Amino acid sequence: MSAPALAARGLAKSFGSLVAASDINIELPQGVRYALIGPNGAGKTTLINLMTGMLRPDAGRILLDDADITALPPDQRVRRGLVRTYQINSLFPHLTALESVTLAVCERSRAAQTWWRELSAYPREIEEAYAILCSLKLDSVCHRLTRELAYGQQRLLEIALALATRPKVLLLDEPAAGVPREESTELFAAIAGLSRDITVLFIEHDMELVFRFATRIIVMVGGRVLVEGTAHEIAADTRVRAVYLGRAVSKMPASAPGLLHG
Amino acid sequence: MALAEKASAPLLHLRAQARWRPAEIAFWLAALLSYALFPNYLSLASQIAIAGMFALSLDLIVGYAGIVSLGHAAFFGLGAYTAGLLSKHGWGEPLSGLAAAAGAAGIVGYATSFVICRFRHLALIMLTLGFGLLLAELANSLGWLTGGMDGLQGIHTWKLLSYFHFDLYGYTAFGYALAVLFVVYLFARRLIHSPFGLSLRGIRENFLRMPAIGAPSRSHIRTIYTIAAAIAGIAGALLTQTTETVSLDSLDLSRSADVLVMLVLGGAGRLYGGLVGAVIYLVARDQFSGIAPQYWYFWIGLLLVAVVVLLPDGILGGLAKLASRWSRS
Numbered sequence: 372m373s374a375p376a377l378a379a380r381g382l383a384k385s386f387g388s389l390v391a392a393s394d395i396n397i398e399l400p401q402g403v404r405y406a407l408i409g410p411n412g413a414g415k416t417t418l419i420n421l422m423t424g425m426l427r428p429d430a431g432r433i434l435l436d437d438a439d440i441t442a443l444p445p446d447q448r449v450r451r452g453l454v455r456t457y458q459i460n461s462l463f464p465h466l467t468a469l470e471s472v473t474l475a476v477c478e479r480s481r482a483a484q485t486w487w488r489e490l491s492a493y494p495r496e497i498e499e500a501y502a503i504l505c506s507l508k509l510d511s512v513c514h515r516l517t518r519e520l521a522y523g524q525q526r527l528l529e530i531a532l533a534l535a536t537r538p539k540v541l542l543l544d545e546p547a548a549g550v551p552r553e554e555s556t557e558l559f560a561a562i563a564g565l566s567r568d569i570t571v572l573f574i575e576h577d578m579e580l581v582f583r584f585a586t587r588i589i590v591m592v593g594g595r596v597l598v599e600g601t602a603h604e605i606a607a608d609t610r611v612r613a614v615y616l617g618r619a620v621s622k623m624p625a626s627a628p629g630l631l632h633g
Numbered sequence: 634m635a636l637a638e639k640a641s642a643p644l645l646h647l648r649a650q651a652r653w654r655p656a657e658i659a660f661w662l663a664a665l666l667s668y669a670l671f672p673n674y675l676s677l678a679s680q681i682a683i684a685g686m687f688a689l690s691l692d693l694i695v696g697y698a699g700i701v702s703l704g705h706a707a708f709f710g711l712g713a714y715t716a717g718l719l720s721k722h723g724w725g726e727p728l729s730g731l732a733a734a735a736g737a738a739g740i741v742g743y744a745t746s747f748v749i750c751r752f753r754h755l756a757l758i759m760l761t762l763g764f765g766l767l768l769a770e771l772a773n774s775l776g777w778l779t780g781g782m783d784g785l786q787g788i789h790t791w792k793l794l795s796y797f798h799f800d801l802y803g804y805t806a807f808g809y810a811l812a813v814l815f816v817v818y819l820f821a822r823r824l825i826h827s828p829f830g831l832s833l834r835g836i837r838e839n840f841l842r843m844p845a846i847g848a849p850s851r852s853h854i855r856t857i858y859t860i861a862a863a864i865a866g867i868a869g870a871l872l873t874q875t876t877e878t879v880s881l882d883s884l885d886l887s888r889s890a891d892v893l894v895m896l897v898l899g900g901a902g903r904l905y906g907g908l909v910g911a912v913i914y915l916v917a918r919d920q921f922s923g924i925a926p927q928y929w930y931f932w933i934g935l936l937l938v939a940v941v942v943l944l945p946d947g948i949l950g951g952l953a954k955l956a957s958r959w960s961r962s
Binding site for chain 2: 446
């Protein structure tokens with residue numbers, strides 16, 4: 372079996388007395404769709420911040436394709452294929468959708484280092500950006516300023532920016548946050564349609580979406596990984612049920628195992 | 634076939650954005666016309682061209698990369714003294730003087746950029762201010778080199794291209810300043826429409842997002858800071874060569890502040906903002922100070938407050954908004 376696409380070994384992070392992550396060991400095999408779930412404050416976003424280098428861990432290592440990337444700054448991790456999106460839109464308000472994605476493509480292809488040639492001298496980059504926008508059905512609004520896009524379109528643009536970097540591992544922090552239900556299913560369908568060469572981990576609170584789109588699930592509680600397993604195993608796990616029943620009854624559908632069949 | 638056509642549409646759209654607009658051509662023709670229209674104001678016109686170039690260089694970092702500087706005069710002064718010292722010690726050839734000034738300012742810009750690229754916002758304003766004050770005080774204390782308070786004496790600029798003599802009326806000076814400004818403008822324009830220019834806009838729009846798309850923001854900032862410093866150096870050298878004097882004014886904090894005011898008046902982040910700002914600022918100063926010199930800063934203060942409150946994107950930004958509203962209705 373090949374090396375995991377992404378692995379964390381003994382990751383730990385504390386903010387003062389608050390333990391945000393403690394002894395986290397996970398392995399994401401190539402091409403798998405992972406969901407990262409857990410109650411608010413469980414440390415899910417912290418884990419993404421640690422793995423992408425936005426935060427420095429107090430202890431532990433991060434391996435991308437078996438290479439230790441713990442010491443690399445965020446932009447170099449992106450260059451190696453570890454890419455994230457944000458829970459709250461973090462976009463370029465006064466760039467058009469096409470300009471934003473072209474910017475990301477140019478950074479990847481290193482065209483962004485050139486200041487003596489016009490952007491239109493890089494048709495390959497522009498076409499690639501356009502193709503990404505097409506694949507997410509954003510082509511009709513590609514010349515609109517980002518801030519003028521509908522909220523759901525901005526969520527898709529987040530993903531488009533990530534795709535422009537040609538990720539190997541994609542970490543999506545609540546990709547459907549704030550998107551109405553019918554649109555969030557569509558958004559997840561787009562994620563499910565991504566190439567199988569990309570390993571995906573997403574944070575999501577909607578259990579129906581989690582069980583529908585994840586092949587495996589990681590449950591975090593209080594900065595620790597409680598359990599990892601297939602959707603089936605997680606739905607049947609009594610500890611998981613206890614966590615969710617103890618915190619927020621409404622979030623864990625009682626019929627979760629049933630959903631798997633229906 | 635249809636697919637190929639569709640695919641090239643975004644390319645054409647982006648190319649069209651970089652095309653020369655009629656207003657742009659009109660601006661440069663008008664600048665050239667000032668020869669005929671204001672023959673008595675040519676020295677003012679050269680000053681405007683030089684200040685415009687200085688403001689353009691500031692626009693590259695403030696307006697495009699979001700790096701606010703309150704010490705940009707350091708590079709202007711460096712260029713001014715480089716050209717002045719060269720000339721004083723026997724080399725008054727103007728074009729090579731410009732190149733030397735650009736080199737000197739660029740090298741210092743590059744060296745300081747390693748610190749600059751690590752900071753944002755208020756810390757950055759204080760840092761650039763600090764560098765500016767440092768350099769001004771250094772020039773003041775190195776009297777044997779810079780002439781201190783008295784300025785540099787004995788500067789003589791040779792004939793331009795060994796042909797055009799720098800005359801008393803400022804014909805050559807204005808032509809020279811305008812031509813250099815135009816070349817610098819073409820350069821800046823190309824840079825803004827390049828992939829690198831797009832990255833600068835990305836840095837301005839969302840600095841924190843840039844690493845997440847794999848962008849080495851710090852190296853981008855170092856590049857543009859160096860380029861902006863070199864252009865400011867050219868502007869400073871032009872002032873030295875056309876006036877044949879250099880004084881500590883060229884490094885003064887008030888020069889850093891003035892150029893920021895010009896940029897804000899005209900509109901940052903639109904290439905012409907600095908040029909239009911320089912025209913308004915210097916013409917207004919010329920007119921107002923003719924009426925009541927002591928009140929000059931009162932009027933510029935009033936203008937600044939009015940523009941910032943009413944036209945947050947500067948005068949050009951206001952005009953652009955007006956134009957788009959007009960074309961829509």
